Amino acid sequence: MKNITLLFLLLITVFGCKNEKNDNGKLNVVTTTTMITDLVKNIGGDAINVEGLMGSGVDPHLYKASEGDVTKLFNADIIFYNGLHLEGKLVEVFEKMGNQAKTPIALADQLDKKGLIGSDYFASNYDPHVWFNIDYFKQFAEKVTEVLSENNPENKDTFEANKMKYLSELDELQEKVRTVIETLPKEKRILVTAHDAFNYFGKAYDFEVVGLQGLSTATEAGVQDVQKLAAFIIEKQIKAIFVESSVPKRTIEALQAAVKSKGHEVEIGGTLYSDALGNAGTVEGTYVGMFEYNVNTIVNALK
Structure with a gap:
């Protein structure tokens, strides 16, 4: 509880500070897991700035936001995360940010719950490891493209083209895997x-x-x-x-x-x-x- 309280105080402080985000005219996008970071980079390409909170070998179940993470979240135009309580220790941060101008986007919210695997381990009551179904990851790609296009319409054609190229790569991956x-x-x-x-x-x-x-x-x-x-x-x-x-x-x-x-x-x-x-x-x-x-x-x- 003490850590959460300190984090909330930090959030309040950061949200009251001057915005020092990368202002090169591109969208500033923050992601949580490495899978989502890779996805967003494929769709956004050079048209956006992407910063991932988690690196290789990092366990999202146990990951805690640092002061630097809070700054990145504050400076973001868009925040993408997995959801279904995969990033369990970031939930309080995201809920707090939901009261601000921006609302973090849980990509797993786009999935039909009827196809998800139940779990009593998570508050969502679903297994959050949905990226191991390639069809679900394709739905993530569709949502990322939609959100980027809404926030940066002048690059919509670029995002759409990148999405189609990436979906083709995922189709090829599915064939290789099955073989x-x-x-x-x-x-x-x-x-x-x-x-x-x-x-x-x-x-x-x-x-x-x-x-x-x-x-x-x-x-x-x-x-x-x-x-x-x-x-x-x-x-x-x-x-x-x-x-x-x-x-x-x-x-x-x-x-x-x-x-x-x-x-x-x-x-x-x-x-x-x-x-x-x-x-x-x-x-x-x-x-x-x-x-x-x-x-x-x-x-x-x-x-």
Whole structure:
């Protein structure tokens, strides 16, 4: 409560200060997760300024706004975030900003709730990891284009052209992903990871997904969770399990050790990108590259 109070005082102070935003005539857009940052950069291109709050390897479930973040939010013309309480510790900030001139835009609000996966872990009652359904990410692209065009109509044609190009890339990604996954027999499509970030992926591509920590990394896996999942791995003869770039790997290593203690072996099949992209400038630092990398890593390890 103390941290929230201090943050609200900071918000009041910042909103009363002189605007020092990048005033080069372009829209100033602030984003939260790396996936959304990459998306907005693809749609906006050189016509906008984009600043992402979170970097590679950052867990959005646990992310807290810094003083610098509050300044970026204040200076923004538009703010895009995932929503569905993915950025749980930023919710109070966004609610506070909702009383100001600008209202942060939750991209997941555009999705039909009937298609979402339920969850008791989040206040929204839905699993927020929706970017692992490429069709949902396409809807994100449509909304970003709409908002940018409304706020910067002189560049509407540019945004539309960039959107069409990006949607074509996502279509190509879907074809590549399905082709690779079809090489993996359905009985081997069991994905064990640090937390349940891949349920939308599993639903789209017929994988059984099991996360050691559940949907949110804010919850810790206990000894019983580890033992129960170890027994499941042995029963299903699962060849590999996976760590995640934004989650400490000690839980998966503990799971591997628990399997070994029962006289069985399971490999760590690699690191997956779940709640954050890879480093900027790498293939995995883009949404398309991350998705393709994940699929290749999963299929190669489970074959």
